[in-house]
Amino acid sequence: MKEYIEKIDGIGYDGEGVCRIDGKVVFVPYALRGEKVKLHIVKEKSSFSRAKLIDVIEASEDRESPPCPYFGKCGGCAYQHTTYHNELKIKKELLSNQMKKVGYKGKIEVFPSKHEYKYRNKIKLFVGKEGLSLKKEDSMCHIENCMLVSDEMNEAIKKIDKFIKNNLDVFDEVTLREENGQLLIVFNKIKNVEVDYQGIFLVLGRNFGIFECFEGFTIHVVGLNELVTQEMGLNCRFSPRSFHQVNKFLFEELYGEVVKNILGKKVINCYSGAGLLSGVIAQDHEVIGMELGWSEHEDAERFKEENNLSRLTNLQGDCGDLLFGLECDTLITDPPRKGMSKEVTETINQMKCKRVIYISCDSATMTRDIARLNNYVIKEVKLFDMFARTGEYETVAILEREGK
Ligand SMILES: C[S@@+](CC[C@H](N)C(=O)[O-])C[C@H]1O[C@@H](n2cnc3c(N)ncnc32)[C@H](O)[C@@H]1O
Secondary structure: OOOEEEEOOEEOOOOOEEEEEOOEEEEEOOOOOOOEEEEEEEEEOOOEEEEEEEEEEEOOOOEOOOOOOOOOOOOOOOOOOEOHHHHHHHHHHHHHHHHHOOOOOOOEEEEOOOOOOOOEOEEEEEEEOOEEEEEEOOEEEEOOOOOOEOHHHHHHHHHHHHHHHOOOOOEEEEEEEEEOOEEEEEEEEOOOOOOOOHHHHHHHOOOEEEEEEEOOEEEEEEEOOOEEEEEOOEEEEEOOOOOOOOEOOOHHHHHHHHHHOOOOOEEEEEOOOOOHHHHHHHOOOEEEEEEOOHHHHHHHHHHHHHOOOOOEEEEEOOHHHHOOOOOOOEEEEOOOOOOOOHHHHHHHHHOOOOEEEEEEOOHHHHHHHHHHOOOEEEEEEEEEOOOOOOOOOEEEEEEEEOOO
């Protein structure tokens, strides 16, 4: 295979290095700007190519040795080969490039993750031929631990891996979720067979709960049936499938910035999940939370009751239907990666909100939606590094209605 020696002079959408060979753009994962590298082409498309980094001939001063043996193989982290400082610089540049597409050239405030590792409260693992694995494109990488989760979760992963090795043809995914020393595990079954979980439960201990999911239905099997915790002064209970922000050390800051930027008394919180953000806001405002998932909605209702949040109304359904005909002072939206539907953006565009606060884990779909919200202008943009070391980050964009 032909090898090339090239100078990296740009950054791609996922933080890869970029160079040009015969005028064609080449993406080189794990290469840094300014480096001279040896590479070979692994994928040719008409307008760009993808390359494999073979060797770094002249290293950037931002290069660092990746501490994890699975880096580059498991598909999880994207930035262990560089300093955290440089990772934040790259993410800020990528977000700034996205924001320029919708006319925003202002400042971007960056909120770093408080910990580069061991910050995640959730991990989804796949079942490969050798046991619990992470997936990079189509190839499985068997792992014994992940540096992004706590030591307790890694202890559990080791034990579950042994159990999975005896049941390789029964499961395809295992999800672990942790709060406050309690752990819930969901085993996703691909075969309609009865599984005895007593052995693994005894090995794990009392602070664990086991769930089984088959054909989309999740049932509680043994142990804890929810995660009980206190967040931001509120009593929370999370069922295993309900959404909760994954960076346990940074979400309070994100929610705090959202609250700080609310205008007026009436707030609509679209895509409200299990309701924690709605609850935090409802301490001082009238809030309508909107959530499609039944289990999230039930968590949100119970959360409202247990915390006496009389100013909170939780609606279950599609934001596209629920928003119709409503008005508020501030609308908060935190959609899944795919962003909002055209109908939702059209409805928000017709509403007379003073402010829209858009929380997003995908800046490409966010800027597509912001372009559709053409009655609003961007005032401020903040980057929260909720997913340190990986290619992802969270953005908060604050928009204001133009004119009346
Ligand atoms: C990124 S999470 C946001 C959760 C919440 N804001 C929080 O911080 O905990 C997105 C949520 O949107 C919900 N969702 C997805 N599509 C929806 C829709 N069409 N209408 C309402 N909610 C939806 C998902 O179930 C999920 O709970």
